[in-house]
Amino acid sequence: MAQNLIQAYRQAPWRTQLQWIGLFLLGLVGVVLVAGLWLSITAQATSAGVEIQNLEYEREDIQREIADLKTQYAYLTSAAVMEARAEAMGYVTADMTQAVYVIVPGYIGRQPEILALPITLEVEESNIIKPSYTQSLWDILFRARLWQGTTQP
Amino acid sequence: MKLPALSRFTIVGAILALMAALIPVQMVRIQTNVDARDKSDWFDQNFGYEERTLLPERGNIYDRWGNLLAGNREVYEIGVALNEVQSPETIARDLAAVLGADYAGVLSAASTEYVKDEIEYIALIDFVDADSVAKLAELQKQYNELPPARRGQENPSLLGLHWTAHLHRSYPENELGSNVIGFVPYLDRSNNSGLYGVEQYYDTMMAGTPLEVVIAVNPTNVQEIPNVQPGDSLILTIDREIQSKMETIIDAAVADTGSDSGTIIVMNPETGEILAMATTPRLNINEYWNYGEIFTGTTPFNRAISQTIEPGSTFKVITMAAALDSGAVVPSDTYYDDGWEEVGGINIHNWDYTIWNDQDMTGCMRHSINTCLVWIAKQMGPTRFYEYLLRFGIGHRTNVDLYGEQTWPLSLPGDPDWYQVNLGTNAFGQGLAVTPIQLITAISAVANDGTMMAPHILQAYIRNGRQYDVEPMPIGSPISAETAHTLSEMLAVSLEEEASKALVEGYRISGKTGTADIPEGDGWSEYTNASFIGWGPTDDPKFIVYVWLEKPKSDRWGSVLAAPVFQQAVEQLVVLMDLPPDSVRLQLK
Numbered sequence: 206m207a208q209n210l211i212q213a214y215r216q217a218p219w220r221t222q223l224q225w226i227g228l229f230l231l232g233l234v235g236v237v238l239v240a241g242l243w244l245s246i247t248a249q250a251t252s253a254g255v256e257i258q259n260l261e262y263e264r265e266d267i268q269r270e271i272a273d274l275k276t277q278y279a280y281l282t283s284a285a286v287m288e289a290r291a292e293a294m295g296y297v298t299a300d301m302t303q304a305v306y307v308i309v310p311g312y313i314g315r316q317p318e319i320l321a322l323p324i325t326l327e328v329e330e331s332n333i334i335k336p337s338y339t340q341s342l343w344d345i346l347f348r349a350r351l352w353q354g355t356t357q358p
Numbered sequence: 359m360k361l362p363a364l365s366r367f368t369i370v371g372a373i374l375a376l377m378a379a380l381i382p383v384q385m386v387r388i389q390t391n392v393d394a395r396d397k398s399d400w401f402d403q404n405f406g407y408e409e410r411t412l413l414p415e416r417g418n419i420y421d422r423w424g425n426l427l428a429g430n431r432e433v434y435e436i437g438v439a440l441n442e443v444q445s446p447e448t449i450a451r452d453l454a455a456v457l458g459a460d461y462a463g464v465l466s467a468a469s470t471e472y473v474k475d476e477i478e479y480i481a482l483i484d485f486v487d488a489d490s491v492a493k494l495a496e497l498q499k500q501y502n503e504l505p506p507a508r509r510g511q512e513n514p515s516l517l518g519l520h521w522t523a524h525l526h527r528s529y530p531e532n533e534l535g536s537n538v539i540g541f542v543p544y545l546d547r548s549n550n551s552g553l554y555g556v557e558q559y560y561d562t563m564m565a566g567t568p569l570e571v572v573i574a575v576n577p578t579n580v581q582e583i584p585n586v587q588p589g590d591s592l593i594l595t596i597d598r599e600i601q602s603k604m605e606t607i608i609d610a611a612v613a614d615t616g617s618d619s620g621t622i623i624v625m626n627p628e629t630g631e632i633l634a635m636a637t638t639p640r641l642n643i644n645e646y647w648n649y650g651e652i653f654t655g656t657t658p659f660n661r662a663i664s665q666t667i668e669p670g671s672t673f674k675v676i677t678m679a680a681a682l683d684s685g686a687v688v689p690s691d692t693y694y695d696d697g698w699e700e701v702g703g704i705n706i707h708n709w710d711y712t713i714w715n716d717q718d719m720t721g722c723m724r725h726s727i728n729t730c731l732v733w734i735a736k737q738m739g740p741t742r743f744y745e746y747l748l749r750f751g752i753g754h755r756t757n758v759d760l761y762g763e764q765t766w767p768l769s770l771p772g773d774p775d776w777y778q779v780n781l782g783t784n785a786f787g788q789g790l791a792v793t794p795i796q797l798i799t800a801i802s803a804v805a806n807d808g809t810m811m812a813p814h815i816l817q818a819y820i821r822n823g824r825q826y827d828v829e830p831m832p833i834g835s836p837i838s839a840e841t842a843h844t845l846s847e848m849l850a851v852s853l854e855e856e857a858s859k860a861l862v863e864g865y866r867i868s869g870k871t872g873t874a875d876i877p878e879g880d881g882w883s884e885y886t887n888a889s890f891i892g893w894g895p896t897d898d899p900k901f902i903v904y905v906w907l908e909k910p911k912s913d914r915w916g917s918v919l920a921a922p923v924f925q926q927a928v929e930q931l932v933v934l935m936d937l938p939p940d941s942v943r944l945q946l947k
Contacts, residue, residue: 219367222367222368222371225371226371229375229378233378236382247578250578251577251578252577254577254578254579255577257577257582258577261582261583264585266523268415269415269432269523269524269525270432272415272429272430272431272432272525273430273431273432273488273525275418275426275429276426276429276430276431276528276530277431278426279425279426279429279530279531280530282425283530283531283532283534284425284531284534284598284599284602285531285532285534285602288602299933300929300933301862301864301929301930301932301933302863304932304933304938306938306939306942308946314936315423315936317422317423317593317817317818318420318422318423318424318593319825320420320424320591320593320818320820320825321591321820321823321824321825322823322824322825323824323825
């Protein structure tokens with residue numbers, strides 16, 4: 206009688222199999238999700254990497270261009286060019302007898318040019334690329350594990 | 359026999375499970391397989407990284423007001439990657455049309471057979487400007503947009519043609535200040551070191567440090583390319599406007615007097631800052647390859663620091679300063695000139711054989727009486743006299759921060775080439791030699807309360823974005839402030855009584871002319887070195903100017919030739935330096 210009762214409430218074998226298959230598929234979906242996430246992050250990181258490479262090359266180009274433009278500007282404002290332009294505009298070189306000196310209270314005369322930051326101002330150096338762009342999933346997991354290890358009693 | 363339905367489910371499930379299980383197994387196998395890892399490593403090593411040398415931008419050179427004197431221009435190297443070339447004819451034709459390149463040469467180079475690791479890339483033309491490269495880029499774009507060629511036909515193509523940007527040295531002011539700046543022979547890209555001037559003296563600072571880096575090509579291994587710091591930029595003490603005027607003045611003086619060369623140095627005696635250093639000849643340093651045509655023989659690049667000359671009577675300032683400071687004479691002492699003075703058994707005459715009878719020390723300077731200065735040196739005695747010359751730095755380099763400074767050793771008592779007569783001739787600036795920078799540095803002590811400041815051309819430098827100022831540095835006090843003031847006053851009176859051509863209306867000036875014989879072979883040249891050194895305003899000197907004309911042909915005297923050049927220079931200086939006339943300035947005190 207007892208055996209019969211057990212048989213009466215036993216799960217149908219096909220249902221058990223379906224449950225196992227369902228569990229397996231659930232696990233598989235989980236793995237696929239993680240893999241998909243990993244692929245997505247990796248793709249984004251790679252895309253950002255390409256962009257960073259391009260920006261670094263662009264930075265080099267811009268630095269060269271700045272140097273070039275500075276020099277071009279200097280050509281346009283060189284002593285000979287400026288003198289010629291002034292003469293073309295009707296100016297003449299000042300003669301010492303024509304100079305008029307006016308007292309300007311507080312004026313301390315022409316001061317030398319400051320072309321860069323004085324040495325007293327410190328500028329903090331920083332890494333441009335954040336670590337999140339260079340870390341692998343493994344690095345993140347490993348670091349998390351290390352962090353757990355250090356925080357657990 | 360028919361299998362039960364559940365068994366088929368089991369089989370399908372088992373197969374699916376097995377396939378699913380194989381995925382991680384395969385992943386692990388690939389990750390741990392030795393061959394696969396070796397291949398991955400090999401690929402990574404050969405294609406995952408590239409070695410690059412990051413060349414820093416050479417530092418700029420500015421004048422004291424921030425005007426750029428030396429900078430960098432962007433140019434391109436054009437070459438062909440042989441494995442990419444599709445149409446050597448198109449490359450040759452377009453380079454010939456756009457850049458004027460040799461068609462046959464380019465065609466031959468672009469047709470070269472590609473040999474891996476041996477002949478992969480050939481540089482065709484360098485230093486191409488951006489406009490020309492833009493034209494080539496436009497052509498390349500047009501060719502890329504062409505429809506595919508029909509069978510048997512070929513589209514024009516610039517595939518394989520590459521251009522790489524780089525910087526080269528450029529000098530916006532061309533000739534201006536070239537003797538101070540020097541140059542970088544930029545056409546030789548393997549050796550970008552500076553030559554002469556500050557370009558060579560500060561070459562290491564300006565060149566910066568190249569960085570050898572290994573950069574990941576694989577974007578999943580992205581890493582930051584180090585930002586190579588540019589070389590240090592220099593801010594010079596030179597004032598572009600003053601330099602320009604001094605060059606104009608000295609060029610005109612050389613032409614007017616038929617001199618072999620001319621030199622003007624303008625210095626601030628209070629700091630040692632060199633405001634202008636103009637010499638002839640000069641070179642357009644953008645076309646440095648003309649050096650050999652302009653600087654023939656032993657012509658120095660910068661006479662102001664590299665050519666030693668017998669200074670003549672301008673040196674009497676040093677002798678008189680030494681005598682007054684040592685107490686050997688006082689200004690009111692009288693010297694009786696009978697036309698000659700004996701020293702070391704040799705009679706020394708005045709330059710024009712005039713007999714000046716009684717003269718005080720101001721009169722001796724005013725008439726530039728050689729015999730008087732010989733007598734003064736004798737009063738001092740050789741020990742004290744040469745001790746003072748050494749204090750003034752005679753015979754030693756000033757260590758001015760320009761490449762190529764020369765010096766002439768000073769013969770001292772006891773040296774095999776020193777004779778008693780040297781005491782007499784040295785007293786009036788013959789028998790010894792100095793460079794213009796040595797002389798102006800020594801005499802600047804008289805204009806600066808007895809203290810010589812180190813002559814220098816560097817006012818500040820910029821390193822890693824910060825500006826570091828160079829502090830003026832005293833290099834000696836050969837005489838007391840009192841002696842300096844006394845002598846300055848004597849030399850101002852001397853010019854005024856002489857009605858010198860060096861005088862500038864409204865400004866009190868102290869100074870001394872010089873006319874030096876030039877030794878030639880066993881005798882003397884028929885020509886002279888005409889010079890003038892002066893400073894002002896006498897009561898508070900803001901400038902000291904040295905003018906030297908080498909072997910003028912129109913006349914031989916410093917008072918006739920060099921003094922007016924000094925006057926012209928100072929007339930420009932007082933305007934450019936905002937120095938009001940003494941009457942105005944003294945009212946402000």
